[in-house]
Amino acid sequence: DKAERKxxxxxxxxxxxxxxxxRVVFVIDRSGSMKEPSKWxxxxxxxxxxPTDVPSPKGDRKFDIAxxxxxxxxxxxxxxxxxxxxxxxxxxxxxSEKMVSLNKESRRRAFAYIDENEIxxxxxxxxxxDKAFGFAGVVDKLSKNGVNTIYLLSDGMPTVxxxxxxxxxxxxxGANRGKKIVIHTVAIEPTxxxxxxxxxxxxxxxxxxxKR
Numbered sequence: 001d002k003a004e005r006k007x008x009x010x011x012x013x014x015x016x017x018x019x020x021x022x023r024v025v026f027v028i029d030r031s032g033s034m035k036e037p038s039k040w041x042x043x044x045x046x047x048x049x050x051p052t053d054v055p056s057p058k059g060d061r062k063f064d065i066a067x068x069x070x071x072x073x074x075x076x077x078x079x080x081x082x083x084x085x086x087x088x089x090x091x092x093x094x095x096s097e098k099m100v101s102l103n104k105e106s107r108r109r110a111f112a113y114i115d116e117n118e119i120x121x122x123x124x125x126x127x128x129x130d131k132a133f134g135f136a137g138v139v140d141k142l143s144k145n146g147v148n149t150i151y152l153l154s155d156g157m158p159t160v161x162x163x164x165x166x167x168x169x170x171x172x173x174g175a176n177r178g179k180k181i182v183i184h185t186v187a188i189e190p191t192x193x194x195x196x197x198x199x200x201x202x203x204x205x206x207x208x209x210x211k212r
Contacts, residue, residue: 012076014151015069015186017210021149023082023099025132026070029154029188030089031123034063036155039189040212042068062155062188067114074110079103082145084135085110088128090121090160099135099145125154126161126171129183139178150181150207155188157197165197169204176205183207 012019014026037060054075057068070085077083081102085095095113100106132150137143162168172183183205187198195211202209 012073014073014184015153015210015212017151017184017186017208019073019077019149019151021182022078022080023145023148024077025084025086025099025135025147025150026073027086027088027128027132027150027152028066028070029123029125029128029156030063030087030117030119031121031154031156031159032089032119033123033156034066034188035061035119038062038065040065042072061119063119066153066188067117070114071111074102074107077102082147083110084132084147085113086128086131087117088124088131089119090124092124092127092131093117094131099143099147122159123154123156124161125152125158126168128152129172130175133175133179133181136179136181142179148181150183151186152183152198152201153186153188154194154198155190157191157194165193165200168197169200172201173204181205184209186210186212188212 054071057064079102082099083102084099087093095110132147136146158168162171183201184207185198185202187195190198190211199209
């Protein structure tokens with residue numbers, strides 16, 4: 001699609017989706033199903049030339065590929081980008097409790113954080129997004145360095161938190177009201193239902209959708 005063609009031109013991408021924001025949070029599924037082998041490989045679409053200091057994926061699980069794509073995008077983003085990473089399973093975990101400025105040291109720490117994370121539990125999409133929304137500040141006092149763009153990656157339907165698709169979309173709309181954060185979504189080998197949900201989340205929040 002148009003977004004992938006733009007990414008293929010050599011810009012910074014995440015799973016083929018262009019990353020142009022300088023205030024971005026990556027919200028990544030680490031539920032049990034992410035241990036399954038990934039059919040999609042990083043060279044399946046043009047995703048930008050990988051930096052030489054980013055090693056190849058350490059395995060073929062969906063989660064191994066997600067870790068690689070995270071490292072690659074952080075290696076390619078310009079220094080000074082405000083970023084954070086949220087992993088969601090049964091427990092929600094973030095790299096930092098506030099946005100971090102990207103530089104050599106914060107990139108090194110982020111890589112170590114990515115490496116140490118492992119698969120655990122269920123799929124709490126609402127919890128992961130709520131954590132990311134918190135990095136924008138409150139509506140009447142938004143942070144000038146707070147998140148304005150989210151990349152959400154998941155391989156299935158929510159199983160904990162807000163699990164009903166309509167309820168989840170309404171929950172996100174309420175949390176995002178006044179903040180107007182763009183949400184891009186990446187669905188990993190989705191079912192018809194999970195693809196429909198991820199498409200809807202992107203469409204209703206000004207983002208793009210990718211199926212991998």
